[in-house]
Amino acid sequence: MPDVTKTATAVEDAVATPSVDASAPAAKQEKARSLWGDAWADLRRNPYFIISSALIALLLLIAAWPTLFTSASPTAGDLVHHFLGKPELGKVGSPEWLGYDGQGRSVYARLIHGTRASIIVGIAVTAIVTVVGGIMGMVAGYFGGWVDTILSRITDIFFGIPFLLGAMVVLQSFVERTVWVVVFALAFLGWTQITRVMRGAVITVKQADYVHAAKALGAGTVRILFKHILPNAMAPVIVVATIALGGYISAEATLSFLGLGLAAPTVSWGVDISAGVTQIRVAPHILLWPSIMLSLTVLAFIMLGEAVRNALDPKLR
Numbered sequence: 535m536p537d538v539t540k541t542a543t544a545v546e547d548a549v550a551t552p553s554v555d556a557s558a559p560a561a562k563q564e565k566a567r568s569l570w571g572d573a574w575a576d577l578r579r580n581p582y583f584i585i586s587s588a589l590i591a592l593l594l595l596i597a598a599w600p601t602l603f604t605s606a607s608p609t610a611g612d613l614v615h616h617f618l619g620k621p622e623l624g625k626v627g628s629p630e631w632l633g634y635d636g637q638g639r640s641v642y643a644r645l646i647h648g649t650r651a652s653i654i655v656g657i658a659v660t661a662i663v664t665v666v667g668g669i670m671g672m673v674a675g676y677f678g679g680w681v682d683t684i685l686s687r688i689t690d691i692f693f694g695i696p697f698l699l700g701a702m703v704v705l706q707s708f709v710e711r712t713v714w715v716v717v718f719a720l721a722f723l724g725w726t727q728i729t730r731v732m733r734g735a736v737i738t739v740k741q742a743d744y745v746h747a748a749k750a751l752g753a754g755t756v757r758i759l760f761k762h763i764l765p766n767a768m769a770p771v772i773v774v775a776t777i778a779l780g781g782y783i784s785a786e787a788t789l790s791f792l793g794l795g796l797a798a799p800t801v802s803w804g805v806d807i808s809a810g811v812t813q814i815r816v817a818p819h820i821l822l823w824p825s826i827m828l829s830l831t832v833l834a835f836i837m838l839g840e841a842v843r844n845a846l847d848p849k850l851r
Contacts, residue, residue, distance in 0.1 A: 572845075573769075573842070573845040573846050574845075576844070576845040577841060577842070577845045580841045580844070580845065582837045582838075582840065582841045583837075583838065583841035583842075583845075585834075585837065586833075586834045586835070586837035586838040586841065587838065589830065589831075589834040590834050590835065590838060593649055593653060593831060593834070594653065596646055596649045596650075597649045597650040597652075597653040597654070598650075600646045600647045600649065600650065603627070603646045604627065604629070604640075604642060604643045604646050604647075606629035606640045606642070606643035607639075607640075607643060608639065608640070608643040608644040608646070608647040608648070608801045609639065609799060609801070610639065611634075611635075611637040611638035611639040612638040613637065613638045614638075615638070616630075616634035616638035616639075616640075617634070617636065617638050618633075618634060618635070618636055618813065618816060618817040618820075619633050619634035619638075620633050620817075620819070621633035621641075621819050627642075628642075629642060629643055630642075632645065632819060632823050633817070633819040633820070635806070635809060635810070635813075635817070635820045636809065636812075636813055636817070636820070641806075641819060641820060641823055641824075642823075644801055644806055644824075645803075645806075645823055645824060645827055647801045648801045648802050648803045648805075648806060648824065648827075649803075649827070649831075650801075651713055651786075651796060651800060651801065651802045651803075652783045652786060652787065652802065652803055652804075652828070652831065653783075653831075654713055654717070655713060655716055655717055655720070655782060655783060655786040656779045656780070656782045656783040656786070656835070657779065658714075658717045658721075659717050659720045659721045659724060659779075659782040660775050660776075660778060660779040660782060662717070662721040662725070663721050663724045663725040663727075663728050663775070663778075664728055664771065664775045666721070666725045666728075667725035667726065667727070667728030667729040667732060668728055668729075668732045668764075668768075668771055670685055670689070670725070670729045670732075670733075671728065671729040671730065671731065671732025671733035671734075671735075671736065672732055672733075672736050672759060672763065672764065672767070673685065674686060674689075674729070674733045674736075675732065675733040675734070675735070675736030675737045675740065676736050676740055676755075676758075676759060676763065678737075682733075685729075686733070689726050689729050689730065692723060692725075692726050693726040693727075693730075695723055697723055697724065697785070698785060698788060698789070700722075700723045701719045701720055701722075701723060701785065701789060701794075702789065702792075702794050704718075704719040704722055704723075705719045705789065705794050705795065706794065711794070711795060711796060711797055712796075712800070713796065713800065716786055716789065716795050716796060719789075720782055720785055720786065724778070724782065727774060727778065728771060728774060728775060728778075731770050731771055731774050732767060732770075732771050734770075735767035735768075735769075735770050735771065736763055736767050738767075739762075739763050739766045739767045740763060742766070744762060745758060745762055745763065748761075748762050769846040770846075772842060772846070773839055773842050773843040773846060774839075776835060776838055776839035776842055777835065777836055777839030777840070777843075778839075779835045779839075780831070780832040780833070780834070780835030780836045780839070781832070783828070783831055783832055783835070784828070784832050786802070786804060787802070787803050787804035787807065787828050788804065789804065790802050790803075790804025790805050790807075790808060791804045791805075791807050791808045791811075792808075793808065803824040803825075803827055803828045804824075804828075806820065806821075806824040807821055807824050807825055807828070810822075810824070
């Protein structure tokens, strides 16, 4: 008759110590990635993101240190020797590489130094409208009620003003139109779109369970807004702001072209495009090069915004 006690003990040992195959590889649990982690992984594989980022990095380098790319002065002219001088494309990087304008100034030097004004306007306006519009939209979407009604009506009033026309009116009230005056004029009317996007995102996010849990645990309003709601509502705002940045650069060039934005002695692509129109038949290069530079800059930011939008929207993956 079998030993029942020994059999029971063997069964208990087998249950308590399961057999492990030493040759089997250890199971690795992959850490779950957040929305931003997935977006970054997607962006690194997107050629549009790589190309646009490289171009924007180059533009930022030019804007920060223009003397690395040319030693020529953008304001010094020589009418005797360089009046409407033709481009000499073989002399890459030299003052005469892209020709001279009607005042004998190097087009290449003005192209390089004009990058700073456009980049400053684009980044500064985007930063201001994102902060102002983001706060207004977050407050309106979170509190709702009469707060939402008042802020939404204010937004509608500003949204109904044509952007460029309103900027022209604002700029006409200033005697001297510097870079920061143009930034103020564009930011004064450009925050409405960000406000609407942020408001819609906050209305969606505040219904989430983790927001209700934070309220139940006694978290304050400021903590809920900036710790729980803002990080989860920023994705659409970042997309809109990135695409809009190129539009602000284009708007600055348009205002300068019309004579209502930046003016001499400030070096700007819009100023040079305006000056090149009058001599387009005899010296088209004066108009051509700043127009190409402006188009590439706006295209780079639009491509970056589209890449970010595709990465942050799960439906487009």
